[in-house]
Amino acid sequence: MLNLLTDPNLRWILLGSMLLGLSGGVIGTFSYLRKQSLIGDTLAHAALPGICIAFMLTGVKSVGLFLVGALLAGAAATLSVTLITRYSRIKPDAAMGIVLSLFFAVGIVLLTRIQHSSYGNQSGLDKFLFGQAASMTSSDLYTLGGVALLLVIACGLLYKEFKLLCFDPGYGRGLGFPMGLLEQLLLGLTTVAVVVGIQAVGVVLVAALLITPAVSARYWTDRLGVMTVLAGLFGALSGAAGAWISSGVSQLPTGPISVLAATACFVASVLFGPRRGLAAKLLGRRSARRRWLAESAGVAARANIQAAMQATAQAAVLTDGQANVHDNAHPNVHSAAHANERGASV
Amino acid sequence: MTNRNRNVPPLAVSGLTVAYRKKPVLRDVTFEIDERQLVGIIGPNGAGKSTLIKAILGLQPALSGEALIYGKPYKVNRKLVGYVPQRESVDWDFPTSALDVVMMGRYGHLGLFRRPGARERELAMDCLDKVGMADFAHRQISQLSGGQQQRVFLARALAQDATLYFMDEPFAGVDAATEKAIVTLLNELKRNGKTVLVVHHDLATVADYFDSVLLLNGEVIACGPTETTFTPERLQQAYGGKLAFVARSEREPAGAAGNGR
Structure with a gap:
């Protein structure tokens, strides 16, 4: 615990994990309430080919560039899901399953090609994709902090609009709000949260940072505002727990431990939530x-x-x-x- | 609202055609609604009643035709329109209170970014009071009965302070007390100079509740005052002759609406 605060490297990891958990929890609340919990998973898997292509084109490993690639790939993925559900009888969950695995397959193919050829400095790309919080540097932390701030501000400013989007989008459109635009914005923000999360917990686990804190928070409150704050708090605590435990015990990965911590928090919520919990x-x-x-x-x-x-x-x-x-x-x-x-x- | 021309009808629909897939659900729908009318939209399942409302509100794209709200497109006069969607259209387990839902009716007036404040809260409370739900303001919405949820939706539409209202089956699955509360509210709206279009299914109460009816089955069968339009022949036409029409029992004639049953 002590070395967490004194060792600058570990401090970055701690702060970074907390910021990640915070942004995941806040933005995840809205995805969960829109019944699109799996969209995070889809975006994460879709990010893989996007990041690979960004790396192949530039040969540079930078979160900013990866973010652009992942955003574009994420947009392509969500667009595919929307098109499939609109022009066929396929339901969103099936459409997400198809798109998610397609993009992931393409991503793995590209990644294999990168590893077997002479693209710039490719070492560590797989670590980035499959999560290693320990590889975070101070500049990554600035990116993370910026992203977390952006997400919190956006959700604060557009709180009422996002609430309407989650509860009754048709009514919102009737009131004259640009619901399509708001939906795209929320998806974009989700992609951003996912992409910065990938570095710490990896493509496969990042969805947990969005879903689990939000679901846990729902057990403690009947108010959206409180739920959003709680989800952010639970996410941050999970991140902190992950960083702390993995720093104390050697050979433990930060990201997966954070996910385990979030799940423990979820179990506690299911058991002891004041009204919805099992005990109550x-x-x-x-x-x-x-x-x-x-x-x-x-x-x-x-x-x-x-x-x-x-x-x-x-x-x-x-x-x-x-x-x-x-x-x-x-x-x-x-x-x-x-x-x-x-x-x-x- | 002040510069509204008295001669302009609240709603004028002309040549409206809507298709979900290849087959049009609504064909060349044309009608006009007069001011201060309670209008029942009547027709069998799949007649396109909800689709009509959604197309007028721009929630469902139309192949052709237009709908004018007080002589102008919906986009221009949007603030004059209140909408009560079907109750099942939302997830009532959403983490929010009845008062919060009613305040959503003010969101359109607030515009982007601005948060509802004390004024909106007060207005929303008034609207909840009007539908007899003031005591339930802070209840989480899943803890309300179906009828109470319907009233919350009505209060939300009231909070919009519109002059033309669309209600999609407000009477569906509510008990007698709520039905009566809704009818009272409809008549109060009418007294205050509002126009209300209601998708309605209970043929037995049509004559009691509505001044005018719009008989719909893919196209307009008839539109006009209830006494002259809501006739067995027209109904047979609207329901494709399959309706085993139950002659209305000798209840009070139209005009007694508001006293309910």
Whole structure:
């Protein structure tokens, strides 16, 4: 823990992982609520050929360049998904599956070609693609910080528009908001978050940074604003946990540990979320059952008492009938008082 | 709103044709709606009722024809139009409260970037109150019943403060109390000079609720005052003769709308 704060290298990794988790959580909230959790996965896999092509064209390993390549490839991938779903009966999940694997296959082919030929300084490209937070440098951190800031500001400014986009896009279009543009913007922001995340956790795991914190956050709140903040917080904490644990124990990779930490957070949320969590549900059901039993017991008791009262009244009428012969008032008063007493005890 | 010409109808649709795939769903739809009318859009399933509304609102591209809102295209007079979509069109498990949903009705007036504030909140509360939902303002929307959700949608449309309203099956799957609340609201809107088009399915209540009807089945079968338009012959025509028409029981005639059942 101590060396995390003193060793500048480790400090970068810690900060970088936290910023990554933060941006993933914030932007992931919106993808999750749009029921497009898998779009992150699609974008991540689509980024692979984009990054490879960017590297082949320039021969330089730089996050900025990779970002451009990944953005273009991501745009191509989401466009393909949109076209497939619009012009066929194929549902989005199937379309994403097709596009995701196609782009990934192309990416792997390109990567293999890069590795077997003489493209510039290609060493470390695979590490970038499959995630190694330890390879982050201070300049990467600036990129990350900038991206995180951009994402948070964009989501803050367009909070109301994104909310509308997630909840009721048709209505938003009716109100005159450029919903298509907002959708593209959200996709673009998601791509940015994914691409910067790839470096730390890799193409395969980066989707977890978008989905898991957002789903966990949903368990703790019924308000979108709080959910967004919580998701960012959970993401940042997962990133920090990943950096901390992997720095303490040698031979542990940061990215996958972050994902494990995020999943632990998710499990805790599922179990202990205040209203939606399993524990709350079980407790709620139990107390409802107890209340119901008490209530129905009360009803039964009241019914018993009523029956008893009726019996007493009948008895009174009987005794009344007999008593009528010699004395009018006395037994009647007595049984009424008796009934009253019972009534009061209810 | 001030410079609105009295003679311009709130809605004039001419030659509107819409196709989802190859086959047109709506063919050459032409009609006009007068001001201060409650209009029922009636027709069998697949007649294109929702499609008509979506095409008018630009949510569904049209092959040809146009829809004018107070004499101008929808894009120009968008702020005059309120829309209540079908309740099932959204995910009610969304993390938001009833009040938040109603405030969305103000988003169009706020424009980009600006956040709703105290004024919007107050207005939204008023609208919730009008539909009898003030006590549920801070409830998460999944914890509302179907009828309550419908009322929240209505309140959101009210918050838009429009003059022409489109409602897509507001009566679908709601209980008698909500139905009555909606009818009361419709009549209040009418009294305030608004025009409301409602996609409606219950033929038995059409004469009670609406001043005019638009009978639709891929094309306009008839459009006009309920008394003269909502006739068994026309209905048979609209429903393709397959309708086992149940003669309306001897309830009060049209005009008694608002008293409900």
